[in-house]
Amino acid sequence: MRESKILYPSPILSQYIKYYWVLKTDEVEPVTVQTIPSGCIHLVFHRGENLNILSKGLQPKNFIRGQFSTYGSLISEGNIDMIAVIFHPLGLSPFVRCSMSELYNHYIDVEDFEDIELNHLKRNISAEPAVETCIRLIERFFMQRLVDADCNYQRTQHAICQIINQPQIDVNTLAESTCLGYRQFKRVFTNYLGMSPKEYYRVVRFQRTLYLLQNNPGMEFVDLAYSCGFYDSSHLVKDFKEFTGCSPTQYLSSRSPYSTFFSEDCRLNVIKSHNRA
Incomplete structure (x- = not known):
């Protein structure tokens, strides 16, 4: 049971x-x-x-x-x-x-x-x-x-919202949007969230990949890479292997993709x- x-x-x-x-x-x-x-x-x-x-x-x-x-x-x-x-x-x-x-x-x-x-x-x-x-x-x-949330918490929350809503955004732009220098922004973000902005961006990008595959099973990897903010499909495959231990093709052959981050x-x-x- x-x-x-x-x-x-x-x-x-x-x-x-x-x-x-x-x-x-x-x-x-x-x-x-x-x-x-x-x-x-x-x-x-x-x-x-x-x-x-x-x-x-x-x-x-x-x-x-x-x-x-x-x-x-x-x-x-x-x-x-x-x-x-x-x-x-x-x-x-x-x-x-x-x-x-x-x-x-x-x-x-x-x-x-x-x-x-x-x-x-x-x-x-x-x-x-x-x-x-x-x-x-x-x-x-x-x-x-x-x-009550303090100022740095709110800055980090603002950065996370941008990572979620803008797949192509870069870390320097995130820092500028919070009115912090790059090093200070990275320190604040890591303290409040638990990993660096660049690492977290990659995790969210990966979760977005799962979500699009979940809703568009036949989506071509080239289109998937572009939609999720990857430079090209080879970078998508590289991240996929790092986060799952297998290629996207191997992953899809053994289970249905599902994003616990983006799905309702x-x-x-x-x-x-x-x-x-």
């Missing part, structure tokens, strides 16, 4: 949190989930068995997954009972006392934050069987920490494996 559902945050938190993902499964056969750079940070609570990071061991029981620039694989076996908070690009930054750059390409155990309230939330989530109550606990935690609904690509890892 496998149950996966999406729940949405209250209006006051919707500018920070995209959705909550609840996954429950007691399947005997292993399920392999490919992870790719999503452009978003996750807060995850495991109430059952932890997922296994291929070649690296188990995920922490409760953790924050920072911005990732690499692909990977997760394997679940047995009793999975997980609640994940999926944030908008800057969504977590106002609520924790660290730079988002410290989370880059890492799964950070909640206990390592030495945050009394966050650890208290973790214990309550672990002890509470009802998912709806857990979501209310999570929302109460974040609403109690709401603060929030399905996840799951590949079932019939061979034990």
